Amino acid sequence: MDSLRSLNSKQYPANVPLTIDHSLFFTIAVGVNPCATCVNGSKLVAAFNNVSFVMPTIALLQAYYYNMKGVYTLDFPANPPIPFNYTGNSTANMQTTNGTRLYRLGYNSTVQIVLQGTAVIAPESHPTHLHGFNFFVVGKGIGNFDPKKDPNTFNLVDPVERNTISVPTGGWTAIRFRADNPGIWFLHCHLEVHTTWGLKMPFLVENGKGPNETLRPPPADLPTC
Numbered sequence: 236m237d238s239l240r241s242l243n244s245k246q247y248p249a250n251v252p253l254t255i256d257h258s259l260f261f262t263i264a265v266g267v268n269p270c271a272t273c274v275n276g277s278k279l280v281a282a283f284n285n286v287s288f289v290m291p292t293i294a295l296l297q298a299y300y301y302n303m304k305g306v307y308t309l310d311f312p313a314n315p316p317i318p319f320n321y322t323g324n325s326t327a328n329m330q331t332t333n334g335t336r337l338y339r340l341g342y343n344s345t346v347q348i349v350l351q352g353t354a355v356i357a358p359e360s361h362p363t364h365l366h367g368f369n370f371f372v373v374g375k376g377i378g379n380f381d382p383k384k385d386p387n388t389f390n391l392v393d394p395v396e397r398n399t400i401s402v403p404t405g406g407w408t409a410i411r412f413r414a415d416n417p418g419i420w421f422l423h424c425h426l427e428v429h430t431t432w433g434l435k436m437p438f439l440v441e442n443g444k445g446p447n448e449t450l451r452p453p454p455a456d457l458p459t460c
Contacts, residue, residue, distance in 0.1 A: 243393040251371045251391050252345035252411045259348045262315045263402060263424070263434065264355040266329040280432050281424065282331040284312045287433030289335050295419045295437060300450060311338040311436055321353045321379050322405045329355055331433070338436065340414040342443035349380050351407045361429065364399040365412070367420030372400050374409035399425060414440045417450045
């Protein structure tokens, strides 16, 4: 995978965003939360940036289109709440927060996400998928991402374009994309058990200006949840 390159030809260009509007740093971790009704009084959870996603009882896209209140918030953190040695020994506090928290992107904004693996409970690889977009895999490494040195190693000329990438065990992966598809789109671990534990988060991409840049209305016969 590390040696693969895109064609970056006139017919198949690699339109990698070179300037970034949203620079995000997401930690990936499994944790343990209290649970009064669970065996041993606790349950396994998973989170981006210490937020275990809670699915609402109303469809997110429906809530967004009809401007329903109280279904979700737009305060998903761009960075982990407390920096730590992500790939070092597991931390003493393995609890996460819970919430239906989204991250808002303006139409056509450019996004970079560094997906940082952690050693909380145990280090492991996470196949991570983004709905609604392809992204460019511009960098990857082992250990903690260094924001001063590692961007110098990014491939911004001919990186591969994908919609799923493996975050290496004890390491990180950097991706870039352009948010040109309005709606609500999930980023999540492709290990189903981790997704059910909360290892997912949605991006809310706002409408642009024209009809081709605007979220379409739901069909008249759309079944309700």
